[in-house]
Amino acid sequence: MKPVERRLLSELLKNSRRSDRELAKVLGISQPTVSRMIRKLEEQGIIKEYTIIPDFNKLGYELMSFTFVKMGQNLSNEEEKEFHKHVSKFEEEHPHANLIDVSGLGLNKDYAFVSFFKNYSTYWDNNKLAKAVPFSDINETESFLVNLKDKDLRTLLSMSAIAKDVLNP
Secondary structure: OOHHHHHHHHHHHHOOOOOHHHHHHHHOOOHHHHHHHHHHHHHOOOOOOOOOOOOOOOOOOOEEEEEEEEEOOOOOHHHHHHHHHHHHHHHHHOOOEEEEEEEEEEOOEEEEEEEEEOOHHHHHHHHHHHHOOOOEEEEEEEEEEEEOOOOOOOOOOOOHHHHHHHOOO
16 A cells, blocks of 8 residues: 555544545545545555444444354354355344454453443343353353443543554555
8 A cells, every 4th residue: 555545544544434536635635535535545455444433332332242252163155055054044034233253262261352331231141042042152142341330440532543554554
């Protein structure tokens, strides 16, 4: 990525509502150049979507949960497909605010979820239902809960640190 593209991406990460004209002024390039560069970053998949970062507590969420799951066994390809089918069905039947849902490695776990819940009761109910999904091992599920009403929360979710880091090649 060219330095000017990095600077543009950094500015967009800080505030994606800025107009192409305003970005051009900040970057010292023309507005059509900014528009072309943004289109290019979108086509390359570097920019995937434009969104807002709300105050989750003001939306009615009291908890943010980091949940880590260890599968009960190594799954065959067919079993993994079946597992994902059950997870999709679960999420359809029990909608909840899932921010991240990924497989990975670490902490002796296979999957990680970051979710938001209205209160402890909805967290608990959802957790019990999720543990009933075939192939998940209930003895190997752990969560770290964040009370969103806590006045001492640090940075909950922000693109500012990433915006600064993008500038470093």
